[in-house]
Amino acid sequence: MIPINETFNGTFPFAPHVSTVAGYRMHYVDEGEGPVVLCLHGEPTWGYLFRELISRLAADHRVIVPDHMGFGKSETPADRTYWLQDHIQNLEQLVLALDLRAITLVMHDFGGPVGMGLAARHPERIARIISLNAPVPFGQPELAAALQANAATAPWFQWILQAEAAGTLEQVLTQLHYHILSTLHLNGFERKDLITDTWLAAWRTPFTTPADTLGALGWAKGFATGAHVFETPSAAVQEQISRLPAMAVWGMADQTLQATHFLPLFRTLFPAGQLHELPGVGHYSPEDAPENIGLLVRRFLDATPLLL
Known part of the structure; x- marks a missing residue:
């Protein structure tokens, strides 16, 4: 766990907030005032991924960025499970405790299934959907098929499956501190100058x-x-969510979550949604293209005003 006041030489200058509503110390950023933008990270990242976006939006939005249990500045309890449904439950408790409404979800990687799980449980609290290289469909046969097809060729998922079969997954990932760079490379980012x-x-x-x-x-x-x-909403709730303003921004060099498998699912769920493909941008698109993503998110927010 990162020390709560660590700023990494000023590159993450945001005041820390801590909630214990989910039964552990959950850290979150809460910057600015205005319509709520809730940013959800994935694996193996934390709120640092959204540092540029926080700075760009906090002038006229309330930007909330939690670290999932076991990531970033949040606690890693030894007696908990870390499955998708646990992260959805933790996020739900934070959102209800803060009474967040008219939420714009900004999701990356497994933040997609976590955020869509929240949307399935509380569609009345969600106003807009933004996917940044994040799967957004619900627990349906189409999603299972996409995950299976993606795993057949994605290096990260191939490694996970092979390591689990060989009994070495725990051995390798418990040493993540030493090989985080190779893990990030395997998932894919293009800007080595970072x-x-x-x-x-x-x-x-x-x-x-x-x-x-x-x-x-x-x-x-x-x-x-x-x-x-994966959360599966009722047909009525899914229809309600599918009518929300939605945008997908996809780094097309992503080999971990490959566009060919996941963008068709976005188009199916959000037939009126915007789609922006970023050539040469990898899986960690907020790292590779913060300026482009910041501009696209800003334009999307401005073009889809909320009726508060």
């Missing part, structure tokens, strides 16, 4: 000890063993 001592410290510090890696291990193992439960 790699500085400060940047590397920001990504490796959450996993300083094996006990700190339960979140990263849980997400990988849950996929390999089928422990994750």
Whole structure:
């Protein structure tokens, strides 16, 4: 766990907030005032991924960025499970405790299934959907087929499945502090100029000890063993969500979540949604293209005003 006041040489200057409503110390950023933008990270990242977006939006939005249990500045309890349904439950409790409404979800990686799980449970609280290389469909046969097809060729998922079969997944991921850079490379980012001592410290510090890696291990193992439960809303709720303003921004060099498998599902769920393909941008699109993404998000927010 990262020390609560750590700013990584001023690159993450946001005041820390802590909630215990979910039964552990959950850290979150809460910057600015205005319509709520809720940013959800994935594996093996934390709120640092959204640092540029927070700065761009906080002048006229309330930007909330939680670290999932086991990631970033949040606690990593030893007696909890780290499956998708656990993260959805934790997020739901935070959202209800803060009484967040008219939420714009901004999701990356497994933040997609977590955020869509929240939307399925509380569609009345969700106003807009933004996917940044994040799967957004619900637990349906089409999603299962896409995940299976993606895993057949995605290096990250191939490694997870092979390591679990060989009994080495825990051995490798509990040492994530030492090989975080190779893990990020395997998932895919293109801007190698980002790699500085400060940047590397920001990504490796959450996993300083094996006990700190339960979140990263849980997400990988849950996929390999089928422990994750994707939320499935009623037909009426799904129809309600599908009418929301939605935008997908996809780094097309993403080899972890490949566009060919997931963008058709976005188009099906959100037939009127916007879609922006970013050539040469990898899986960690907020790292590779913060300026482009910031501009696209701003234009989308401005073009879809909320009736508050």
